[in-house]
Amino acid sequence: MLRRLPSWVCEATTGKDMLVSTAFVNARIYTVNPEQPWAEAMLVDGPTITAIGTEDHIRDVAPSEAEIVDLQGRMVMPGIHDAHLHLLFSGLKFRFEPRLSPGADSRQIIRDLTSCPCAHPRDAHGNEWVVGGEFFPPAVGEVDRRFLDEAFPDQPVFLYDYSIHHGLANTRALELAGVDETVADPPGGRFLRRSSGELTGEMVEQARWPVMRAIPDHPEQVSAEAVAWAVSMCHRYGITSVQEASANPQALRAFRALEQQKALHLRIAAHLVWREEGFGGASAAELDQLIENRHQWRSEHVDTGFVKIWLDGAPLPPHTTQAGLTEEGDVEKSKILVPPAELTEALTRFDAAGLTVKIHCAGEGAVRTALDAIAHVRRHNGPEGPAHEVAHAGFISEQDYGRFQELNVTAEMSPAMWHIPEYGLQDGFRFRTVLDHGAWMTVGSDWIITENPNLFPGLQGMLQHGNQAVDLTAALEAVTIVGARAIGRQDVQGSLEVGKSADFIVLDRHLFDIPIEETGATQVLATVFEGTTVYTAP
Structure with missing residues (x-):
């Protein structure tokens, strides 16, 4: 049976429990195998590549019941x-935590934090922690917990800075972490202080550890x-x-x-x-x-x-x-x-x-x-x-x-x-x-x-x-x-060869044929992992 893009995904490639052959033909396959850098077609049985080469060869060796997927001349390469x-930090950051507007000042940070219907982790004492980021220090101006305390006097807040290596905590977060004015700078870290010696709430590198340990999962x-x-x-x-x-x-x-x-x-x-x-x-x-x-x-x-x-x-x-x-x-x-x-x-x-x-x-x-x-x-x-x-x-x-x-x-x-x-x-x-x-x-x-x-x-x-x-x-x-x-x-x-896992992607352009300045805009049309199609572009 022949299928064509964009509806090229085969039901046969969506279930790993069945050993189903699929022949991907009419493609420009960059294999990353120096002994056979390019191919026209590829045969996949279940999760494994069983043949790769010319289209005529693949059609000859493909079982009669094999799915035939026409890739319409698209470029194929190994999965990246x-x-x-x-993975976890990125998933939490972009799906569940408050995101700060780029270049946000202190007022915008508060608006971003208070307007987000986010999932705040709750500790054993019922405190809901606001954890988000990232603030850009030059945009904030004076990086100090005062503006967080005004908006969140009773709720602990911790914000990552744009490097992810430093952070800012409000007074409640410092209290729950057991950090007060007597705290000493740890090896490899530093607590920033006001001219009076009071903590600003900004923590550099390993000084973040007490607060980050206090944040509930x-x-x-x-x-x-x-x-x-x-x-x-x-x-x-x-x-x-x-x-x-x-x-x-x-x-x-x-x-x-x-x-x-x-x-x-x-x-x-x-x-x-x-x-x-x-x-x-x-x-x-x-x-x-x-x-x-x-x-x-x-x-x-x-x-x-x-x-x-x-x-x-x-x-x-x-x-x-x-x-x-x-x-x-x-x-x-x-x-x-x-x-x-x-x-x-x-x-x-x-x-x-x-x-x-x-x-x-x-x-x-x-x-x-x-x-x-x-x-x-x-x-x-x-x-x-x-x-x-x-x-x-x-x-x-x-x-x-x-x-x-x-x-x-x-x-x-x-x-x-x-x-x-x-x-x-x-x-x-x-x-x-x-x-x-x-x-x-x-x-x-x-x-x-x-x-x-x-x-x-x-x-x-x-x-x-x-x-x-x-x-x-x-x-x-x-x-x-x-x-x-x-x-x-x-x-x-890492390469498309017989015996290796069928992990490959279909691209919207031929990387070797386009001007360099168009490389960054490349779109993935489909991603196949172990012979299973796990993504197709809308």
Whole structure:
């Protein structure tokens, strides 16, 4: 039977329990397989690709009962791998929490918070917490809890700033968190104060932890709905595989709930949070226990063989907390959030256990500290351990580029806002230099910072980054097969080959034929995961 776009979705591809053959024909299939980079047609049996090649060949080998899907000459490519996003946080943020108007001042913030029919989590004492974001400090002017106290004298409020690394709490939230004027700045964090010494309510980096620990979890059903929506957004943008960069207990419970409902149509490499109590939503001891018991949370689509470490902050004003290098080339140690000896000990232990570690590094100094620790691990445990990752990898010293390939470290580029002029990050993210040094490079959206996980604008930016631009082949490899390699799934996903999972997307344009400046506007017409159509464009 022949079907045509836009109603090309086959009932046969909507049920994984039936082993049904579907022949996708009349397509331009970019396989990302160097031995067979292009094909015209593909045969899928259940969740698996069983043949790929010319249309004549596929029609010859297809069973007589096979569905025939005419893709009308559309471009097909493997499903995208997003190397860095936050499914639960993004789902809650964009579906259930108050969203602040861009550039909102204090009055607009209050209007936004009070007009939102949002789901506020309730603690054991009946307090409904207002949690939202993100405020832009220059727009607010004086960042102080006074304006929140006037509008919410009895209700706790916590707002993220635009970096997600800092926040603002009102008096009630500070009280419930046990924070008063006597509180001392923690290692790696700072409580801002008025000239009188009183707390303003603004907290930098790890100073947020007491308040964030006090925020109650949403009901598990809300978290599951948030993740389900986030997964649907991934499908909309052609993403079939992700690295969850903050797999805390709440996220893992939501993943499990969806998996049990057979509704988790996404591969998740879950980076379990180590030590970072803000993003982890639990105490350091509880997070350690989660890593210890990681196998309990593993499932068909969730791999818990990964860990996330935050080594420094964010390169965004007014609180630039990234660890750079001094003029003498030394690491800014005051901005390193994990003492190097503790980092090395943890990495050595995780590496020996076969866990792949993603290390958040915003500045050159953090990158060097991470590479130094990994170098110790390679000497101590041997060179054959997991390919650990430097997350963000936006600013790297010239002396350190060659160490990525030498130490088998993946440069995970999740630039998020690098191409927005007002943030001043355009000089970073040296894609060409990373590849010229023989390193593996992946790309992530850092969804939570961005409005959605759409990676096509980022791909366009990679093609237009001056002398740091890369060609389209390299850019597509970064979001497909290299991403699969980073999570040890290159034999299953990342390219369209016989025996691999039928994870692919249909695009509205031929990326290799269009002007570069049209790449970012690419639309996904359909997303297929394990042979099941999980998204079709309206």
